[in-house]
Amino acid sequence: MVDIVRRKLLQGTALAGGLAAARSLFPAPAIAQIPKGTGEVVVYDGGGSWGEAKRIAYFEPFEKETGIKVIAQPRTDTGAVRASVLAGAPRYDVTILPGGKAPTFERDNLLLPIDYGYFEKADLGAFSPVKVGKFTVPAIIYSLFIAYDASKFASDAPNSWADVWDAQKFAGRRSLMAGTWASDGGTFEAALMADGVDPSKLYPLDWDRAFKSLSRVKPSILKWWNTGAEAPQMIIDKLITAGSAWNGRVSAANEQGAKIGYTWNQGMLQYDTWVVLKGTKNADNAFKFLAFSARAENQAKFAQHILYAPPNSRAFEHVPSERAKLLPTSPEARKLQFVQDYEFWNTVSSNGKANNEIAVAQWERWISGVR
Structure with missing residues (x-):
């Protein structure tokens, strides 16, 4: 499943309320309309609630x-997307790539530089914590965080990756994303933080230390998950008590009545x-x-329908405070939190392999007991 950019964040609910009041007294400045056009544009959908949010x-x-x-x-x-471009018949005009994979498309000359002539300057300056790039415009920001069974840990819940690794204090089975997902899964960063590495000092990753840490949690692992739906479902089914999960999946499950706790820490x-x-x-x-998709108002509308954070931080001026705190x-x-590096x-080492590839190769050796 699926790896954007945003603007200055509002500094709390009071400020958000003040801005809302100000907007009710003074009309917002007009947004420059994008020139009319003809024809079509083929865009990646994504399906499900994500596709529906993009449609709206x-x-x-x-259109x-x-x-x-x-x-x-x-x-x-x-x-398949890569193959379509190489064949001279790209499947999409506009698509979405995980942040960890977009650099490989850039490196292989498969993307067009973005023409920012149609963008509002105020929008371009507000992308944070990830900026727009020569070939990329951030689409969504999400969090891979610690999720747990809230009914199991009502008062004292896991609040760090070290807690997730501590199956004695916080009893129960665990699940983390399979290391074959490399950067997407966050499993190597989680292992290092569980071993005491400060998030600000994670990179470059210490592979030996990461795998030693993973070896400690391995006896508690019920399953290395491979799809975003698996982790919250295992908590709902009482198969695990804690693990990693994506915030959007957890929030969607809770909206359906699940009792999954989580921490942003x-x-x-x-x-x-x-x-x-x-x-x-x-x-x-x-x-x-x-x-059009970079406008603050449009990104705010998107965030009203799915809990992916808007890369344009100005969008928070238009998101109700109760909704904003879930982002x-x-x-x-x-x-x-920290932004994955x-x-x-995507750095290529002296052996010609990018760190994403190195992680997968080492994971396969470790999971088979060779490493």
């Missing part, structure tokens, strides 16, 4: 404003990015769409 916040309003038809295409794996902020694939015949329409980049949550994960 981006696809339909963009209404510009006259450009949005063709929503379902998800396909990144290997030592959470890992991950992000996905919008990109325009090389070879597209609708590049100008693609850039217009990206400018991983709200001021209170943000200060407890995708530059490290």
Whole structure:
């Protein structure tokens, strides 16, 4: 499942309320309309509640404003996307790539540089904690954090990765994402923090120390999860009491009546990015769409329908405070977390392998008992 950028965060509920009051007294400045166009733009959908949120916040309003038809295409794996570009027939004009994979597309010359001419300057300056890049515009920010059975740990709950590793104090089985997901899974960072490494000093990762730490938690692991739905479901089914999970999955489960606790402490902020694939015949329409999706008001509407944080921090000016506090980049949550270093994960070592590849190779050796 699925790895953006945002603006200055509001400094609390009081300020948010003040801004809301101010907006009711003074009209907001007009947003420059994106020029009308013709034809279409083929955009990655993602499906489910994610696809529905994009339809409401981006696809339909963009069509209404510009006259450009949005063709929503379902998800396909990144290997197939890569192959389509190499074949000269990109599957999408605009797609979303995990932050940890986008650099490989850049390196292999599979993306078009973004034309920022249609973007509002105020929006461009507000992307935080991840900035826009030459080839990338952050699309969503989410957190890989500690989740636990709230009915099991009502008063004293796990609040750090060291607590997750401590199956004696916090009894029960565990689940972490399989290491074959490398940067996406956050398992190596979690292992190092469980061993006492401060988040600010994680990179470059100490592989030996990480695997020694993983060996300590391995006896408690029920399953190394591979899809975002697995971790919360195992907590709901009382198969595990704690582990890693994505905030959006946990929030969705809780909205359906689950009792999954979580902490933002030592959470890992991950992000996905919008990109325009090389070879597209609708590049100008693609850039217009990206400018539309970067607007603060549109990202706020998106966040009302799914709990992925808006990369444009100005969007928080338009998100109700009760909703905002559930988002991983709200001021209170943000200060407890760190952004994963995708530059490290994509650095190529002297053996010609990127750290993402090195992690997978070492994981396979470790899980089979060879390492």
